[in-house]
């Protein structure tokens with residue numbers, strides 16, 4: 063999705079902004095632009111394509127200025143092009159925007175009638191025109207911004223620069239925006255990695271907040287002009303965490319970080335000796351009398367929810383309903399007061415997941431978020447939040463966020479089990495021993511990356527893949543297929559193995575490899591039966607199992623053996639080779655692994 067950065071300080075802003083913009087590239091975009099205010103007028107440059115194109119132009123132009131805004135655009139209204147790229151300008155007002163202005167057509171008609179001329183097809187362009195319109199009617203700059211914001215319907219994070227007043231304003235509603243506080247300088251950004259090398263002190267703006275930067279001062283108000291106070295928070299992510307560190311792609315680095323990320327996620331929480339799980343500093347909702355749990359998310363995080371459901375229902379016998387956030391919010395779900403609603407999100411900024419959580423809360427549910435980003439909207443708005451300590455995830459394909467989400471769900475399941483008396487200390491101790499061994503086992507899978515790369519070479523030219531799994535392994539199959547399709551553009555779909563004969567079996571022949579996730583668990587025999595059906599139709603099987611003596615191993619075209627653990631945690635170990643398989647195929651095909659076409663890291667619009 064679109065990315066915003068801004069600077070107000072004493073240094074030359076151009077390089078700072080371009081560098082911050084390149085740190086936002088991972089969010090996905092199709093064009094980029096910059097506005098710099100030097101001594102005189104605002105200078106704007108925009109380019110279709112990569113930030114690098116913009117960098118070439120501005121470095122040649124030796125642009126000067128210590129106040130500025132820059133933007134990466136992910137097209138919603140209007141094709142990717144230079145004239146639709148941000149910043150947009152009206153008079154001496156310049157705007158960058160992330161989000162969607164839902165009533166832009168009505169506003170555009172109104173402004174056109176008042177004589178405004180539009181240069182782009184975007185919804186965004188109404189914002190600078192509205193501000194300029196109020197300014198022409200005699201309002202001062204900040205009042206003009208406030209009034210314009212009140213006219214808007216939809217979602218926005220905006221940066222506004224006014225030439226004549228040398229003032230920068232940042233404001234948000236339902237799209238993320240943060241302020242970084244440096245030494246005599248301020249930054250604005252869509253997220254932390256953009257400016258993590260500049261400061262570790264951040265203000266997470268809330269909906270309807272406006273930050274006004276003028277002459278090295280910052281003032282925080284709401285859209286009604288009333289002063290607001292927001293906490294300055296220190297974030298312990300380091301610059302190195304948001305860089306590739308010698309790996310060819312962020313995705314590969316993040317796959318290899320999983321052992322560390324899971325260890326960090328367990329740290330201080332898995333009290334093996336005591337047989338307890340602690341979430342220090344987390345005020346979890348009262349769990350007494352809990353009758354139903356909801357687990358709602360999008361994409362990869364939704365697959366983690368499906369795994370969480372298996373864990374909780376099997377062990378705690380509490381009914382769990384999972385849903386895609388985009389479906390939940392429009393189906394008038396039957397949520398009862400007192401239900402526990404768990405939203406799961408790496409970014410904490412996924413628009414549908416936020417909306418689903420708000421909906422559940424309005425129906426009386428207690429809300430808990432599993433989230434990776436401090437200060438994100440889900441983390442702030444949920445009654446409680448348990449963080450995954452994965453560190454920044456930059457690759458668009460989610461990897462370490464997924465496995466740490468499963469680790470948190472497992473801890474949560476143990477925690478709830480202890481609270482409700484379903485588990486004794488001994489039960490928890492035994493299970494904690496298993497999860498403590500997971501980082502080491504993950505590492506042993508990572509060590510086999512060469513052989514997985516060799517398998518990728520064998521399969522890179524196939525155009526269709528089917529992924530199968532049963533029970534807790536079905537979401538693993540779904541996630542394996544999602545990883546492959548999103549970064550390699552190969553068609554891959556996943557089915558619950560038992561469902562194959564109800565349709566997809568018609569597709570099977572020698573040109574359709576079938577990835578079967580089949581550990582030696584309660585689903586083993588049944589999945590073997592499905593593999594027989596595939597082989598009877600000349601299908602090639604790629605088998606992922608913890609069982610070296612798997613009865614289908616000798617007849618599978620490819621076998622990948624992973625270490626064994628308990629049922630609830632096996633998806634972590636089965637998933638790692640599938641991540642590597644997808645990565646190596648995409649890398650061999652030469653796709654843009656970290657920023658696959660059409661995709662955005664954080665889906666902040668509906």
Ligand code: M6R
Nearest residue numbers: 361362363407408409412459460
């Ligand atoms: O930040 P979130 O976990 O809420 O994001 C949800 C999905 O957009 C995300 O998992 C997406 O499916 C990834 N590209 C998958 O790799």
